[in-house]
Amino acid sequence: TQSTRPQRLLSAVQKNATRGDPCSVVKAIDQFCRSKEWAMNVGDEKGCILDSVVSEVNPTTVLELGTYCGYSTVRIANLLPPHAKLITLEFNPDFAAIARQVIAWSGLEEKVQLVEGASGDLIPKMKEDFGVKTFDLVFLDHWKDRYLPDTKLMEACGLLRKGSILLADNVICPGTPDYLEYVRSSPRYESQYFKSHLEYTKVEDGLEKSVFLG
Numbered sequence: 001t002q003s004t005r006p007q008r009l010l011s012a013v014q015k016n017a018t019r020g021d022p023c024s025v026v027k028a029i030d031q032f033c034r035s036k037e038w039a040m041n042v043g044d045e046k047g048c049i050l051d052s053v054v055s056e057v058n059p060t061t062v063l064e065l066g067t068y069c070g071y072s073t074v075r076i077a078n079l080l081p082p083h084a085k086l087i088t089l090e091f092n093p094d095f096a097a098i099a100r101q102v103i104a105w106s107g108l109e110e111k112v113q114l115v116e117g118a119s120g121d122l123i124p125k126m127k128e129d130f131g132v133k134t135f136d137l138v139f140l141d142h143w144k145d146r147y148l149p150d151t152k153l154m155e156a157c158g159l160l161r162k163g164s165i166l167l168a169d170n171v172i173c174p175g176t177p178d179y180l181e182y183v184r185s186s187p188r189y190e191s192q193y194f195k196s197h198l199e200y201t202k203v204e205d206g207l208e209k210s211v212f213l214g
Ligand SMILES: O=C(NC/C=C/[C@H]1O[C@@H](n2cnc3c(NCCO)ncnc32)[C@H](O)[C@@H]1O)c1cc(-c2ccc(F)cc2)cc(O)c1O
Pocket: 040, 041, 042, 065, 066, 067, 068, 069, 089, 090, 091, 092, 095, 117, 118, 119, 120, 141, 142, 143, 144, 146, 169, 170, 173, 174, 198, 199
């Protein structure tokens, strides 16, 4: 049977990256996506902006919406302090299975909890079932029309505190117009746009960093 792109991406990691070396896993995926097959990872250029925000926030609890193959999961987890936790939500079981193996290959399983399911169902369970108080950082990279409803849901569930950071991928391409309008016009957020390019291309894209003001 035909392999899928995520399966081919995982094979490239297992072939070219060193077990337990997160940087080699990130490099192997970027090399595969540049030279073999494009895939919707945040990529190396926007990945550096992600890294700088994670390092600046130095979060204890992180939520990622949309794991896909685990590329940004590995980038974020690699920068977390010892007892920090990254919860990543993925509702496609095939992608989740690939991501688990990519995360395992990087040796970062201790810092990552991959939960299979839809964000709309799981966000309301974060406090009770996952022992979360609030998130220091949220990375949004799932279906683009879900950024806004899920942000409002996180607000409603009391998962954001004064100073929580939302970092959103693809605010230009494919674009998240309703989300962007919301975080840029709401008095409850202070937003900043980081101009970059769509992963592995010259097309403009960027990340939007929004601080929740409480
Ligand atoms: O579409 C893009 N990303 C979507 C990610 C989806 C992943 O997240 C998972 N997912 C989705 N919704 C939910 C959910 N909750 C919501 C549903 O209940 N709960 C849990 N998991 C969810 C999916 O199963 C996938 O694993 C994208 C496109 C381009 C692109 C740009 C230009 C082009 F020409 C082509 C493509 C570039 C990018 O960087 C992109 O991120």
